[in-house]
Amino acid sequence: MSPTRTAIVTGAARGIGATTARRLASDGYAVAVVDLDEAASEAVAATIRDAGGSAIGVGIDVGDAEQVAAGVARVADELGAPVVLVNNAGIIRDNLLFKMTEDDWDAVMTVHLRGAFLMTKACQAHMTETKFGRIVNLSSSSAQGNRGQANYSAAKAGLQGFTKTLAIELGRFGVTANAVAPGFIQTDMTAATAERIGVSFEDFIEHSAKQIPVGRVGQPEDIAATISFLCSEEAGFVSGQVIYVAGGPLD
Numbered sequence: 001m002s003p004t005r006t007a008i009v010t011g012a013a014r015g016i017g018a019t020t021a022r023r024l025a026s027d028g029y030a031v032a033v034v035d036l037d038e039a040a041s042e043a044v045a046a047t048i049r050d051a052g053g054s055a056i057g058v059g060i061d062v063g064d065a066e067q068v069a070a071g072v073a074r075v076a077d078e079l080g081a082p083v084v085l086v087n088n089a090g091i092i093r094d095n096l097l098f099k100m101t102e103d104d105w106d107a108v109m110t111v112h113l114r115g116a117f118l119m120t121k122a123c124q125a126h127m128t129e130t131k132f133g134r135i136v137n138l139s140s141s142s143a144q145g146n147r148g149q150a151n152y153s154a155a156k157a158g159l160q161g162f163t164k165t166l167a168i169e170l171g172r173f174g175v176t177a178n179a180v181a182p183g184f185i186q187t188d189m190t191a192a193t194a195e196r197i198g199v200s201f202e203d204f205i206e207h208s209a210k211q212i213p214v215g216r217v218g219q220p221e222d223i224a225a226t227i228s229f230l231c232s233e234e235a236g237f238v239s240g241q242v243i244y245v246a247g248g249p250l251d
């Protein structure tokens, strides 16, 4: 792989994004660690540099078109044309439909759908020019429907349609697009869910693991490994797929 290939991972200050940024750096990419808070992004980038990799931290609200344009231009300038994009930034605003506010709905749509749209639009110009690109969007097992997540499940199902359309439009330029749909992954996001429903995170994990065929919850590394494969040169014939990484079958 060319040592100059640049990857952007959004929502990478912690959780799945941070682990994916570290994994792609160890795969040989120069990595832009993107998150809302530039200092938190830079802290993750520093750990990558300390481990011998190349990375910068960039503060971008992925829902803000101006910040996306300026941030992606900065990445291209400082690290090189971004040809790998992992749209991982995400939030939850869970509530039963009758209690869900318009703000809960709009906030989730803005980060997941508008964010992925803006980031992909900004990066595809570099990918099509380079005649190589890898786009990975974070969907979720919740795309199949989940109580209390009308907004989130709609957004994560929407990302699957977005992914398939990108695959159709961009394939001729050497660009693939795939979605990874995690099940239960142990991060701050699932810790927040445990808190909302009023159980300890340990009990939540133990209970969830019993429902999962492989008998454990997922770790960020499980997702990072799948993303690493989808971003690799050898995954060039895999496009428009939704890969559930959930410790058991989902489709």
Ligand SMILES: NC(=O)c1ccc[n+]([C@@H]2O[C@H](COP(=O)([O-])OP(=O)(O)OC[C@H]3O[C@@H](n4cnc5c(N)ncnc54)[C@H](O)[C@@H]3O)[C@@H](O)[C@H]2O)c1
Binding pocket: 010, 011, 012, 013, 014, 015, 016, 017, 034, 035, 036, 037, 060, 061, 062, 063, 087, 088, 089, 090, 091, 111, 115, 138, 139, 140, 141, 181, 182, 183, 184, 185, 186, 187, 188, 189, 190
């Ligand atoms: N944890 C799970 O079980 C799970 C399951 C399925 C899907 N996912 C998806 O995987 C992705 C990562 O999840 P996680 O568990 O690591 O979450 P997390 O909450 O630990 O991390 C999400 C990151 O996204 C950032 N972010 C939020 N809004 C942003 C914005 N507007 N611009 C830039 N960054 C923003 C946050 O600051 C945070 O650092 C999300 O898209 C999530 O929906 C997670």
